[in-house]
Amino acid sequence: MMKFVDLVEQHLDEIAALDALDVGKVLSQGKAREVPFGISVLRYYAGAADKIHGKTLKLANQLQGYTLYEPIGVVGHIIPWNFPVGMFLFKVGPSMAAGCTMVVKPAEQSPLSALYCAHLAKLAGVPDGVINVVTGYGPTAGAAISSHMDIDCVSFTGSSEVGRLIMQAAATSNLKSVSLELGGKSPLIVFDDVDVDSAVNLALMGGFANKGEYCVCSSRIFVQEGIYDEFVTKIARNSKGLTVGDPFEPSTVQGPQADKAQYEKVLSYIEHGKRQGATLLTGGNPCREKGYYIEPTIFTDVKDDMLIATDEIFGPVMCVIKFKTIEEAIARANSTRYGLAAGIVTKDLNIANTVSRSIRAGIVWINCYLAFDADCPYGGYKMSGFGREFGMEALYKYLQVKSVVTPVHNSPW
Numbered sequence: 001m002m003k004f005v006d007l008v009e010q011h012l013d014e015i016a017a018l019d020a021l022d023v024g025k026v027l028s029q030g031k032a033r034e035v036p037f038g039i040s041v042l043r044y045y046a047g048a049a050d051k052i053h054g055k056t057l058k059l060a061n062q063l064q065g066y067t068l069y070e071p072i073g074v075v076g077h078i079i080p081w082n083f084p085v086g087m088f089l090f091k092v093g094p095s096m097a098a099g100c101t102m103v104v105k106p107a108e109q110s111p112l113s114a115l116y117c118a119h120l121a122k123l124a125g126v127p128d129g130v131i132n133v134v135t136g137y138g139p140t141a142g143a144a145i146s147s148h149m150d151i152d153c154v155s156f157t158g159s160s161e162v163g164r165l166i167m168q169a170a171a172t173s174n175l176k177s178v179s180l181e182l183g184g185k186s187p188l189i190v191f192d193d194v195d196v197d198s199a200v201n202l203a204l205m206g207g208f209a210n211k212g213e214y215c216v217c218s219s220r221i222f223v224q225e226g227i228y229d230e231f232v233t234k235i236a237r238n239s240k241g242l243t244v245g246d247p248f249e250p251s252t253v254q255g256p257q258a259d260k261a262q263y264e265k266v267l268s269y270i271e272h273g274k275r276q277g278a279t280l281l282t283g284g285n286p287c288r289e290k291g292y293y294i295e296p297t298i299f300t301d302v303k304d305d306m307l308i309a310t311d312e313i314f315g316p317v318m319c320v321i322k323f324k325t326i327e328e329a330i331a332r333a334n335s336t337r338y339g340l341a342a343g344i345v346t347k348d349l350n351i352a353n354t355v356s357r358s359i360r361a362g363i364v365w366i367n368c369y370l371a372f373d374a375d376c377p378y379g380g381y382k383m384s385g386f387g388r389e390f391g392m393e394a395l396y397k398y399l400q401v402k403s404v405v406t407p408v409h410n411s412p413w
């Protein structure tokens with residue numbers, strides 16, 4: 001695994017370029033952030049592989065025992081297109097460290113980096129049959145994994161609709177274990193006491209990173225009334241400064257949406273927002289002559305039941321919403337079927353503690369956003385799924401516990 005990590009690191013630039021080519025990810029960001037982070041995750045699990053321990057058990061009735069953590073077996077990984085190489089490394093790392101073999105299906109939009117990484121694994125000496133990449137469409141190749149009788153566990157990241165299908169297929173085939181990382185509609189709550197300029201920049205980063213094609217993106221920004229007007233003026237101004245363009249250009253901040261279907265879906269949500277009476281503060285249009293480019297788009301005067309406030313849009317569309325009290329912020333932030341992530345911006349420790357404990361989401365960022373780490377578990381509450389990526393939690397998804405029991409002395413057992 002260490003050799004594999006080193007080879008991925010040596011080919012970082014090519015891997016970032018493959019994802020830029022496949023789904024319009026900004027090359028400079030892939031090189032600076034996503035691929036290095038994927039490498040750190042793979043390295044973390046390479047280091048964890050020889051630190052998997054069972055327990056000794058002191059049992060009643062003159063028995064003693066111990067637990068063995070064994071690989072769960074063959075793992076199926078079904079991967080989305082928004083972080084192709086990231087997801088590949090996040091999933092392969094822990095399952096490989098657990099000693100499993102795997103079938104990996106990248107998304108049909110973005111198979112290149114997974115194929116390239118599998119090639120690097122082979123060069124590193126990973127035996128044939130350990131990492132098997134099968135490209136193909138969801139209802140055929142993906143469904144073959146989730147319904148297969150010889151696959152023991154499926155780890156899926158993608159939409160809630162497909163997550164449901166995968167659980168059904170697992171249930172009606174061999175009852176394989178399932179972990180799901182699904183959609184989100186994450187709140188970022190900005191309180192009165194903060195520096196507005198930094199809060200605006202955090203909101204823009206959280207909402208528009210990876211062109212909004214990010215399950216944790218902060219698509220609902222709740223802003224306390226005392227700074228609301230200033231926040232709105234500044235976020236409108238700053239969002240116009242984000243350069244949308246060719247993902248291979250160093251000056252680009254936001255690339256094109258991944259494909260035509262995604263582009264049309266985002267534009268139709270913008271139309272819903274306008275039709276349902278939200279105010280279009282900025283953006284809202286396709287941009288550049290050719291390609292699936294959309295302006296960073298911000299709505300205000302958004303009601304909690306409008307489609308732009310309830311649905312995961314998966315594009316550069318953000319709602320800025322005014323609130324008065326901490327109780328109101330908590331209630332409205334939680335009034336979503338999702339529970340993936342949340343952010344809080346405040347200098348007040350009591351507010352930060354109260355809100356972080358009250359939000360039903362798998363990760364809460366205080367005075368930061370998108371702050372991931374290989375050692376920090378991450379995953380969903382509610383309809384955002386279950387099971388965790390990263391940390392030792394992800395490794396233990398791919399292990400099962402066997403208890404071995406024996407009498408201490410010759411005994412009637």
Ligand code: ADP
Pocket residue numbers: 078079080081105106107108136137138139140141142143144146157158159160162163165166
């Ligand atoms: P998105 O909406 O982000 O495109 P999807 O949930 O449709 O996400 O796709 C994520 C992954 O799930 C892709 O690899 C896709 O091919 C796969 N997939 C789609 N439909 C199914 C299905 N019925 N069974 C298994 N996998 C599927």
